[in-house]
Amino acid sequence: MLLNPQWLRTFATLAEEGSFTRSADRLGLTQAAVSQHVRQLELELGPLLIRSPRRIEFTPAGLALLEHCREAEYAERRLRQRLAAPDDTPGEVSLITPGSIGLCLYPLLLDLQQRWPGLSVRHRFAPDSEVLREVLENRYELGVLALRPDDARLSVTHFAEEPLELVVPAGRRADHWEDLIQLGFIDHPDGQAMATRLLSRRFPGAPGVRQLPCHGFSNQIGLILEPVARELGFTVIPRFARQAFARQNELQVIEDNAQVVDNLWLIHRTEWPLSRRARRVADFLSESMVNWPHRVGP
Known part of the structure; x- marks a missing residue:
């Protein structure tokens, strides 16, 4: 199963910002687009977030996905360093x-x-x-x-x-x-x-x-x-x-x-x-x- 890289970037940004609004501003997207990306991920992986008026919490599946996002970011950074190295x-x-x-x-x-x-x-x-x-x-x-x-x-x-x-x-x-x-x-x-x-x-x-x-x-x-x-x-x-x-x-x-x-x-x-x-x-x-x-x- 291949997950859309844009959805993953949106999800990782949401974890850092803790807000759909701030995440949308940072990514240059609408708030509706951020919500749509999360919904697409949840259709693939099941519930990832617990939404409340004051904060966002992550389910165990959401925490596992965050770890995957960090590993993918690290792997991409290593690849770019390797390709740029003499x-x-x-x-x-x-x-x-x-x-x-x-x-x-x-x-x-x-x-x-x-x-x-x-x-x-x-x-x-x-x-x-x-x-x-x-x-x-x-x-x-x-x-x-x-x-x-x-x-x-x-x-x-x-x-x-x-x-x-x-x-x-x-x-x-x-x-x-x-x-x-x-x-x-x-x-x-x-x-x-x-x-x-x-x-x-x-x-x-x-x-x-x-x-x-x-x-x-x-x-x-x-x-x-x-x-x-x-x-x-x-x-x-x-x-x-x-x-x-x-x-x-x-x-x-x-x-x-x-x-x-x-x-x-x-x-x-x-x-x-x-x-x-x-x-x-x-x-x-x-x-x-x-x-x-x-x-x-x-």
């Missing part, structure tokens, strides 16, 4: 990304939080399809995608480049297809697709990734390199995921001129320009990604 004040910024770039960005976000008291970061790892859906449905303000979306509802900006890497245990070689057969493949949810894209360039004419012995699988981005470090196999993984692994000395990246480099795209809804708070976070991350090769070696 949007670069501390608060929450939400970001959703694929796992590899997320491993790179999350420490940077924590760095920014330490420097900007009051900032709250809500970060989620998700595949591209989920990133796209969550940003379109306004559940996250910012997203990063590995595939550039073609959707007029999205503002899309180039964010970073991320090469795919062939990673083997430290000290091992992968100069020939037979070396990969001997090592065995450590798979992950995108492993077959990534390995096919990179290895088809490195080893043209080879039988294909599905012909390699599989020595393991993990769907946790932070654990894919653990079996590689333990010399149980090799994998193909994005650079940012490899750089996030703690024991770099136990890994070796096999370099080659035949590279596969993915572009990453920063997205947000076009209809709602980024708040200054979110823009500050986005600019900080973009600048950090430009300098990222200088922070962590290839």
